[in-house]
Amino acid sequence: MPEGHSVHRITRQFARNFVGRRVSLSSPQGRFAAGAAQLDGHVMTDARAVGKQMFLEFDNGLWLRVHLGMYGAWDFAGDIIMDATIASSNGRMGQTNQRGTDLGAGAGPDQTAGPVLDSAGENSLHSIGAPRRTRVRMAEQEREIDQLETFPPEPVGQVRVRLLTDTVSADLRGPTACEVLDPAQVDAVMNRLGPDPQLDDTPEAEQRFVDTVRKKPTRIGLLLMDQSVVSGIGNVYRAELLFRAKINPHAPGKSLSEESLRALWRDWAHLLAIGVATGQMMTMDDLDGDAYVLAMKNRADRHWVYKREGLPCRVCGTHITLEEMGARKLYYCPSCQA
Structure with missing residues (x-):
């Protein structure tokens, strides 16, 4: 999708x-x-x-x-x-x-x-x-x-x-x-949608996201895919955002700190901007030179955990886990995101 x-x-x-x-x-x-x-x-x-x-x-x-x-x-x-x-x-x-x-x-x-x-x-x-x-x-x-x-x-x-x-x-x-x-x-359709940082990256939009998540007992891995909570995130960005934030996808929204959710919003705005500019869901954005070009050439070198089930985590070496959440495949590191 x-x-x-x-x-x-x-x-x-x-x-x-x-x-x-x-x-x-x-x-x-x-x-x-x-x-x-x-x-x-x-x-x-x-x-x-x-x-x-x-x-x-x-x-x-x-x-x-x-x-x-x-x-x-x-x-x-x-x-x-x-x-x-x-x-x-x-x-x-x-x-x-x-x-x-x-x-x-x-x-x-x-x-x-x-x-x-x-x-x-x-x-x-x-x-x-x-x-x-x-x-x-x-x-x-x-x-x-x-x-x-x-x-x-x-x-x-x-x-x-x-x-x-x-x-x-x-x-x-x-x-x-x-x-x-x-x-x-x-207006009715748009009002049902969560904030989209490409349209509104204001403190008010960020606060709306933070407040909505912190009220929910629902797992954050489900909340990020809920378009009434935040707009635009799909399966790839869900996995990568949570890994980059070192957040367990099973953590209830209300258990997460305001600071961690603000950082998650800012990272979504950052990765979304890269995606709009390049057309690639590039989530290993700290690469330089040849490594960056290699990642742009090969999807397997572009992500931290997405579609890497059974492979060693790029950070800690633990095998990446694949399970189902919300009828979609969920990828995460059980050590980095413990």
Whole structure:
């Protein structure tokens, strides 16, 4: 499932390519025909991401809400202007990594020196600035599909909704939610979501997170995945944040100190910003030079505990544990996080 950084990256593509432009909407598969008709021909005026949900506003006061869920993805096609902070080559945008991480040998996380592709052929910064006649897929992974010969392309597969301008199209497949909402309904949905540090990294947002967790007897490993507590955290970030904080995932929220929760919030803001900028859920962010480039190339070198069950902890050597929590796989070190 896409985590928060992916949805913010997709939303920036809409902001760059659709906001301020008149958009035609259709439902090639027919399941969203009535909703598409409500928005068809209107100008997109805003694009927002809150955690794992995206909201597109139109000049008739209505919004399109999309939650990609486990299988959703967006295909962008046409003369795509890639955002400088999330530029990619061509592929799918929706669920973890993107083509084009612009890092070279000796470059750290804040430096650029040339593209580095990971072992899956993905990276995050590649074609910055000028429009490209191409096809880009954004979901959990973001990867190149092909160069575009004709525009608009024929819909491929079960396209729930197509958004089309004179130069760019965006096709949505397999979402958990795709619906038209009025402003009051949008407010109601957003008010149910926890704070998102990409939108609000104020002391008030931090305090809301701390206060909510400290009232709960629920295990912190479950609370971090609860989108009403904090927005955007999924399975990867849950495991990595708790390891970095040396917090036992089974600890009740109310047992944690205010200081430790403030540090957890600040670390989430930090890692989320890296994810939005690079397209990678890079959680070993203290690496330098060749080690950083290696981690960007290989997912196995990018994380402390995620998908490392049975392997020795990078810190203490204890074997990483895998168990189920909240119907999702949980990875942690039973020694470092005792």
